[in-house]
Amino acid sequence: MTILADMGGKIYELELLYGNRKEVTPDLEPEKMKISIENTNKLLGLNLKEKDLQKLIPKMGYDYKNKTVYVPAWRLDILHEVDLIEDIAIAYGYNKFEPEITKVATIGEETRESILTKKISEILIGLGLLETSSYHLIKKEEAKKFRIERLIEVENSKVDYKLLRPNLLIPCLRILTENKDNEYPQKIFEVGRVFSHGSKEETGIKEQTNLIIALTPSNFTEAKQHLDYLMKMLSLSYELEEAKQFGLIEGRTGKISIDKKEVGYMGEFHPQTLHDWGLKMPLAVIELNLDEVFEELK
Numbered sequence: 001m002t003i004l005a006d007m008g009g010k011i012y013e014l015e016l017l018y019g020n021r022k023e024v025t026p027d028l029e030p031e032k033m034k035i036s037i038e039n040t041n042k043l044l045g046l047n048l049k050e051k052d053l054q055k056l057i058p059k060m061g062y063d064y065k066n067k068t069v070y071v072p073a074w075r076l077d078i079l080h081e082v083d084l085i086e087d088i089a090i091a092y093g094y095n096k097f098e099p100e101i102t103k104v105a106t107i108g109e110e111t112r113e114s115i116l117t118k119k120i121s122e123i124l125i126g127l128g129l130l131e132t133s134s135y136h137l138i139k140k141e142e143a144k145k146f147r148i149e150r151l152i153e154v155e156n157s158k159v160d161y162k163l164l165r166p167n168l169l170i171p172c173l174r175i176l177t178e179n180k181d182n183e184y185p186q187k188i189f190e191v192g193r194v195f196s197h198g199s200k201e202e203t204g205i206k207e208q209t210n211l212i213i214a215l216t217p218s219n220f221t222e223a224k225q226h227l228d229y230l231m232k233m234l235s236l237s238y239e240l241e242e243a244k245q246f247g248l249i250e251g252r253t254g255k256i257s258i259d260k261k262e263v264g265y266m267g268e269f270h271p272q273t274l275h276d277w278g279l280k281m282p283l284a285v286i287e288l289n290l291d292e293v294f295e296e297l298k
Contacts, residue, residue, distance in 0.1 A: 001147045009188050009250055011026070011028065013025065013026065013027070013028055016198060019213040022102075026073060027073060028073045029073065030063070030070040030071055030072055030073065030192065031070070031071040031073075031078075031083065032068050032069075032070060032071075032135055033069045033078070033084065034056075034067060034068055034069075034081070034148075035053070035067060035068075035069050035081055035084050036067075036081070037049075037050060037053060039081060039085065040053070040085050040088060043082070043085050044085065044088070044089055044092070044097075045097070045100075048088075048092075048093070048112050050067075052266070053088070056088050056091040056092055057069060057084075057091070059091040060087040060090065060091050061075070062084075062087075062156070067096070067292065068180070069261075071082055071084075106226075110181065111289075112294070113134060113294055115292075116294055116297060117191050117209075117279060117290070118241075119193065119234075120191065120211060120230070120231075120234070120290075121189075122235075123229070123230055124189045124213065124226075124230070125200070126264055127187075127226060128187055129187045129188060129189045129213065130186075130187065130188050130189075131174070131188070131190065131191075132172070132189070132190045133171070133190060133192070134165075134171035134174070134175060134190060135141050135161060135165075135171060136165055136192075136193065136195075136295065137154065137161035137162065137163060137165065138161060138163050138164075138170050138171060138174075139160045139161055139162070139163070139166045140160075140162060140163060142170050142173075143163055143170070143172065145247075145273075145276055146169075146170065146246060146247060146278070147246060148166055150196075150197055151163045151164070151166065152164040152166075152195055152196075152205060153196065161248070162207070164195035164292075165194055165195065166190055166194055166195065166196055166232065167194050167210065167212075167287060168190055168194060168210045168211070168287060169212060169213035169285060170192070170289055172188065172190060172212050172214050172281075172285070174279050175188065176188075176214060176216060176251065176277075176279060177278050177279060179287055180278060180279055180280055180281075183217070184216065184217060185216065185217060185218070186214075186215075186216050186279060186281075187213075187214070187215050187216075188213075188214050189211065189212060189213045189214070189219075190211070191210070191211050191290065192209070192210065193207050193208070193209055193210075194207070194208055194209075194210050195207055196208075198252065207289040208290075208291045209289075209291055210264075210287060210288065210289055211235075211264075211286075211287070211288045211290050211293075212285060212287045212288075213226060213227075213285065213286040213287075214284075214285045214288065215283070215284050215285075216279070216281045216282065216283040216284070217281040217282045217283075218268075218282060218283065218284040219252075219268055219282060219284055220252040220253075220254075220266070220267065220268045220284055222255075222284060223266050223267075223284035223285070223286055224240070224266065227256070227266060227286055234242065234293075235297075236258060236293070236297070237258070237294060238256055238257065238258050238263075239257045239258075239260070240254040240255070240256060240257075240266075241254060241255045241257065242255075243252060243255035243265060245265050245267055246270060247270055247273040248265075248267035248268060248270060248273070248285075249267065249268045249269070249270050250270060252267055253265065253266070253268070254266050254267060255266030256286075256288065258292070258293065258296045259296060261292060261296075262292075263288055263289050263293055263296075264286065264287050264288035264289055265286075265287060266285065266286040266287075267268040267284065267285065268283070268284045268285070269283040269284070
């Protein structure tokens, strides 16, 4: 859009009808964003006055009135007041800033969770598993196969992937489905974030780190051997109790607990679930809540 405008083209808004919903696109109305001179000076280490902002802000292509910046529609990179302050710094001139050595000395180090995650990855790679990485989003069709309720949908998504993943099982099954005609056995694992509704969270979304292990062709016994070894290497004891889990075979599914606190599940996939996903070989999985596991390692 901006390239066409720079070449002399004129941009028009269109009114589109989606059933009963009306949408104007592109929305060329400037976004109003407040800016604080106190925050600006604190972040930049300057002593700017209101009259200085009235001169600097228009230099970057904004309108500025009553401490409000009118952000043009084409400035998609402006998401926060900090982005405006960065443009003020550019207009002011980086060459005018005087460098200072920070008065607080800090030493960077890896977080405990990162160290433990790396250790788990090394253990599983040592067992011959391949680490994977998948999207944080899943399709509605994938969620329906597991009858998952209260899903979190991304607004105005233009692609099929519209839902935040509630577990690592669904993206793991997608990977296995896409590779069902490749060489077997297939042994994979992933460590990643999953999402659920959380009333105590500022965003209303709770995030946690999970681990999933998938083995195919495999069974409950082999999966338990992998879990035994992982827990042994982490110096943890766990309890396994028979449980029910949608999509898994009853009697070959277990709830995993540490100190009587549930941390995950494991089991063997039901033939009907394998058929629904187009999988050809028996499949066993383990999924753990690593946030809970890390708590037990303190």
